[in-house]
Amino acid sequence: MQTDKTTAGIPDKNLDINIGIIGFGYIGTEVFRLLLAQRQYIMKKTGRKLIVKSVAEKDLSKKQDLISSHKEVTFTSDPYDIINDAGIDIVVELIGGINPAYEIIISALKNGKYVVTANKDLIANKGADIFREAEKNNVDILFEASVGGGIPIIGPLKSSLASNNILKIVGILNGTTNFILTKMKENSLGFEDALKIAQELGYAEANPASDIEGKDAANKLAILASIAFNSRVHFEEVYREGIEKISISDILYADELGYNIKLLAIGSEENGKINVRVHPALVPKSHILASIKDTFNAVYFYGNYVGEIMSFGRGAGDKPTASSVVGDIISIARNFDRNNKHVIFGCTCFTHKQIMPFLETSDKFYILMDVIDRSGVLAQIAAVFGKKEVSIQSMVQKQTDASGTARLIFITHNTLNKSLYDAVAELKKINVVKKIINILRVEELES
Amino acid sequence: MQTDKTTAGIPDKNLDINIGIIGFGYIGTEVFRLLLAQRQYIMKKTGRKLIVKSVAEKDLSKKQDLISSHKEVTFTSDPYDIINDAGIDIVVELIGGINPAYEIIISALKNGKYVVTANKDLIANKGADIFREAEKNNVDILFEASVGGGIPIIGPLKSSLASNNILKIVGILNGTTNFILTKMKENSLGFEDALKIAQELGYAEANPASDIEGKDAANKLAILASIAFNSRVHFEEVYREGIEKISISDILYADELGYNIKLLAIGSEENGKINVRVHPALVPKSHILASIKDTFNAVYFYGNYVGEIMSFGRGAGDKPTASSVVGDIISIARNFDRNNKHVIFGCTCFTHKQIMPFLETSDKFYILMDVIDRSGVLAQIAAVFGKKEVSIQSMVQKQTDASGTARLIFITHNTLNKSLYDAVAELKKINVVKKIINILRVEELES
Numbered sequence: 024m025q026t027d028k029t030t031a032g033i034p035d036k037n038l039d040i041n042i043g044i045i046g047f048g049y050i051g052t053e054v055f056r057l058l059l060a061q062r063q064y065i066m067k068k069t070g071r072k073l074i075v076k077s078v079a080e081k082d083l084s085k086k087q088d089l090i091s092s093h094k095e096v097t098f099t100s101d102p103y104d105i106i107n108d109a110g111i112d113i114v115v116e117l118i119g120g121i122n123p124a125y126e127i128i129i130s131a132l133k134n135g136k137y138v139v140t141a142n143k144d145l146i147a148n149k150g151a152d153i154f155r156e157a158e159k160n161n162v163d164i165l166f167e168a169s170v171g172g173g174i175p176i177i178g179p180l181k182s183s184l185a186s187n188n189i190l191k192i193v194g195i196l197n198g199t200t201n202f203i204l205t206k207m208k209e210n211s212l213g214f215e216d217a218l219k220i221a222q223e224l225g226y227a228e229a230n231p232a233s234d235i236e237g238k239d240a241a242n243k244l245a246i247l248a249s250i251a252f253n254s255r256v257h258f259e260e261v262y263r264e265g266i267e268k269i270s271i272s273d274i275l276y277a278d279e280l281g282y283n284i285k286l287l288a289i290g291s292e293e294n295g296k297i298n299v300r301v302h303p304a305l306v307p308k309s310h311i312l313a314s315i316k317d318t319f320n321a322v323y324f325y326g327n328y329v330g331e332i333m334s335f336g337r338g339a340g341d342k343p344t345a346s347s348v349v350g351d352i353i354s355i356a357r358n359f360d361r362n363n364k365h366v367i368f369g370c371t372c373f374t375h376k377q378i379m380p381f382l383e384t385s386d387k388f389y390i391l392m393d394v395i396d397r398s399g400v401l402a403q404i405a406a407v408f409g410k411k412e413v414s415i416q417s418m419v420q421k422q423t424d425a426s427g428t429a430r431l432i433f434i435t436h437n438t439l440n441k442s443l444y445d446a447v448a449e450l451k452k453i454n455v456v457k458k459i460i461n462i463l464r465v466e467e468l469e470s
Numbered sequence: 471m472q473t474d475k476t477t478a479g480i481p482d483k484n485l486d487i488n489i490g491i492i493g494f495g496y497i498g499t500e501v502f503r504l505l506l507a508q509r510q511y512i513m514k515k516t517g518r519k520l521i522v523k524s525v526a527e528k529d530l531s532k533k534q535d536l537i538s539s540h541k542e543v544t545f546t547s548d549p550y551d552i553i554n555d556a557g558i559d560i561v562v563e564l565i566g567g568i569n570p571a572y573e574i575i576i577s578a579l580k581n582g583k584y585v586v587t588a589n590k591d592l593i594a595n596k597g598a599d600i601f602r603e604a605e606k607n608n609v610d611i612l613f614e615a616s617v618g619g620g621i622p623i624i625g626p627l628k629s630s631l632a633s634n635n636i637l638k639i640v641g642i643l644n645g646t647t648n649f650i651l652t653k654m655k656e657n658s659l660g661f662e663d664a665l666k667i668a669q670e671l672g673y674a675e676a677n678p679a680s681d682i683e684g685k686d687a688a689n690k691l692a693i694l695a696s697i698a699f700n701s702r703v704h705f706e707e708v709y710r711e712g713i714e715k716i717s718i719s720d721i722l723y724a725d726e727l728g729y730n731i732k733l734l735a736i737g738s739e740e741n742g743k744i745n746v747r748v749h750p751a752l753v754p755k756s757h758i759l760a761s762i763k764d765t766f767n768a769v770y771f772y773g774n775y776v777g778e779i780m781s782f783g784r785g786a787g788d789k790p791t792a793s794s795v796v797g798d799i800i801s802i803a804r805n806f807d808r809n810n811k812h813v814i815f816g817c818t819c820f821t822h823k824q825i826m827p828f829l830e831t832s833d834k835f836y837i838l839m840d841v842i843d844r845s846g847v848l849a850q851i852a853a854v855f856g857k858k859e860v861s862i863q864s865m866v867q868k869q870t871d872a873s874g875t876a877r878l879i880f881i882t883h884n885t886l887n888k889s890l891y892d893a894v895a896e897l898k899k900i901n902v903v904k905k906i907i908n909i910l911r912v913e914e915l916e917s
Contacts, residue, residue: 057633057775061633061635064633064635065632065633067700067818067820067821068628068632068700068818068820069632070816167630173773173775173776173777173779174776174779175622175626175629175630175631175779178625178626178629178630179622179625179626179630181515182622182625182629182797182800182801182804183614183622183625183626183793183794183797183798183801184622184793184797185512185515185516185796185797185800186504186508186511186512186792186793186796186797186800187793188508188511253514253515311758311761311762311782314758314761315758326620326793327789328504328620328789328790328792328793328796329620329621329783329784329789329790329793329794330620330783330784330787330789330790331782331783331784332620332621332622332781332782332783332784333781333782333783334779334780334781334782335758335779335780335781335782336776336777336778336779336780337776337777337778337779340777342774342775342776342777343775343776343777345633345775346630346631346633346634346773346775346776347630347776349632349633349775350629350630350631350632350633351630353629353632353633354629354630357629357814357815358805358814367804367805368804369517371514371515373514373515374514
């Protein structure tokens with residue numbers, strides 16, 4: 024039973040909500056199944072009946088079973104059949120990527136549809152445009168599933184934690200790279216071998232660049248940082264290093280020093296400026312983030328009232344992602360009033376903060392190098408570090424070999440990235456240094 | 471500027487929201503401070519101005535500084551000055567305990583006030599009455615701070631995760647006992663010594679019974695289970711054992727076996743019935759819950775779509791609790807319309823499920839006993855276990871002493887609590903068993 028009537032301005036809780044799903048792949052199909060399987064359950068909880076009215080998908084040939092068993096649903100190859108349908112209340116965009124998702128979402132918003140999406144690329148790259156359009160049309164666009172899969176992150180940030188100034192975010196936001204780093208450590212594998220296992224298990228794509236190079240995590244961090252720091256952060260503004268240069272030696276040395284290596288997405292606000300980066304880092308084994316294994320994701324926040332807080336769960340997969348997409352649909356449905364559309368959550372980027380130039384940010388470093396094994400070498404290296412204002416916290420000599428090479432690990436105190444790079448450039452010029460093997464950051468995460 | 475006007479039924483986003491705080495102790499004072507300090511920030515985020523109009527507290531003598539510096543706020547010793555003030559939109563109850571908080575909240579709801587509370591005793595014991603009254607008056611009562619302090623748990627369960635059937639909850643919901651168990655392990659202390667440190671640091675009260683005996687955790691579990699399983703669970707229905715019988719030996723033996731001991735609050739739904747209990751348990755060190763230390767809280771859920779999910783943070787303290795209280799105020803304020811009050815979240819106990827009798831539930835057990843050290847003893851003990859249908863997974867002999875006593879640790883397979891108790895009663899009767907020292911449960915938390 025569908026009705027547009029409301030009583031005394033109170034949203035009619037018996038009103039059916041009509042949903043159109045655009046994109047019927049892996050995630051779209053699961054959202055469809057969830058909405059059908061849990062319809063009664065959701066209605067009992069929220070008083071709202073969520074109806075999938077139509078589904079748009081370019082290639083429906085593989086979905087004939089679902090189509091023939093759901094005669095009540097309109098299947099179409101044209102997303103605009105949904106966008107231009109006056110009977111659709113919420114458009115769920117699950118095609119991914121920037122184009123044509125951008126045009127589709129903008130058109131849906133212009134037509135007064137509420138929108139739910141899992142599209143991280145779109146929000147991280149075109150967020151400002153999209154939120155402006157939503158606001159203009161008195162509707163919301165929600166995107167919980169774009170970060171951390173099934174883990175509620177954006178919802179809590181916008182509601183339960185909304186009174187906090189968020190000072191720091193540290194996330195393990197990419198399951199593929201976390202799986203690879205876990206496998207490397209647990210099975211003493213090289214990067215390529217671990218990647219191969221991830222590909223065999225379907226955790227990494229044939230072309231794994233987006234995960235491995237930290238692009239996926241950088242998109243997610245841009246979204247989280249925009250909300251946490253109330254200022255729009257774009258994907259390209261996130262400093263980025265991937266995990267491809269991590270070797271099993273780094274993992275073993277880190278372990279001996281008391282650390283696990285994780286691909287971290289870190290955002291912080293310092294003196295009114297935003298510092299955002301994705302890179303591998305040594306994390307103390309005693310910190311809870313170091314214990315996040317396999318394909319799990321986790322997000323750690325520090326808020327000025329709540330203190331430390333962390334959420335953990337499945338960062339990908341059809342069911343966890345569908346859980347978040349439907350959670351957003353429920354949040355919209357709960358307050359939906361067809362005759363009185365209004366923004367419930369809205370964009371929280373109400374200010375503009377500068378992004379700190381990466382070279383001007385500070386880090387603690389792990390530096391692995393091979394040097395000539397003779398007396399006086401350490402003094403020469405220390406002199407370079409000293410000249411460039413890099414202060415050394417510790418040095419360990421790992422091994423020497425017959426050819427007269429010694430392997431050294433330096434851990435620095437907090438130092439400007441610029442100073443560190445200058446020191447390394449200088450070290451490469453002195454002949455006692457045979458090779459700078461790797462430079463990684465150390466994230467102490469002191470609470 | 472305050473106005474009651476709305477445009478075309480759309481809630482007026484510029485409307486001030488007037489708040490009355492009842493209870494001005496540790497938490498109430500911090501909520502007051504937060505609302506003042508973050509007023510502009512919250513207004514920028516939500517478009518709503520949150521005004522503390524009045525504060526009620528029996529004894530205001532200690533608060534003269536705050537009173538004299540906030541002439542714009544009405545301070546009163548009578549909570550009914552707030553409840554009966556037509557200008558108050560949201561009543562924040564922070565006096566705790568069941569009486570007179572119950573009467574105060576019921577009266578506030580009858581007067582059409584939205585209510586926010588941190589009162590776990592009240593919700594766990596009088597939840598049904600309170601939600602009925604809220605619904606009758608078209609308002610909400612929110613209580614995020616009643617479980618897990620600053621950690622968003624109830625909000626995500628009611629929104630982002632709302633489409634999931636929650637199959638299991640496992641929480642570390644009491645910071646005091648978690649601190650004591652952490653100290654016992656890390657500093658090899660007995661229970662009494664660790665409790666004393668907790669009291670010295672202000673983490674445990676002079677009379678620590680409510681924490682130590684698991685009552686605090688049982689209240690919180692009753693609240694969570696009611697939401698997760700959509701059926702009202704009362705405090706008295708939660709099976710409960712405290713940590714007072716945990717010795718340093720148990721902690722060391724558990725460690726050798728690969729476990730940490732935690733006070734767990736566990737809820738699950740099995741064949742349509744609810745199994746709820748608070749007791750110490752051995753948790754595998756490889757599981758993330760085993761790594762939750764000190765006064766931190768954590769809640770682990772398993773949902774049929776989202777899979778495993780966990781949140782972690784400060785379970786108590788004025789600032790984290792105020793963060794959650796104000797988060798609830800924001801959730802109400804976001805949709806507040808003085809002329810069109812309506813339930814936004816509501817009670818989700820739409821069904822009635824039976825509570826499983828504890829003896830009919832199953833557990834895996836750790837049994838520590840001293841026996842006479844001679845051949846044939848193990849066979850006698852094994853025969854008793856066998857007769858009572860308790861299947862043994864492993865047995866370790868820890869030590870023997872000069873007096874001819876051997877200490878044994880048995881780990882059982884999953885077994886009915888009734889069978890285990892029967893077996894133990896029988897073992898106490900046979901003379902080769904000198905003493906059953908402790909019986910604890912093992913929570914494998916396999917994912």
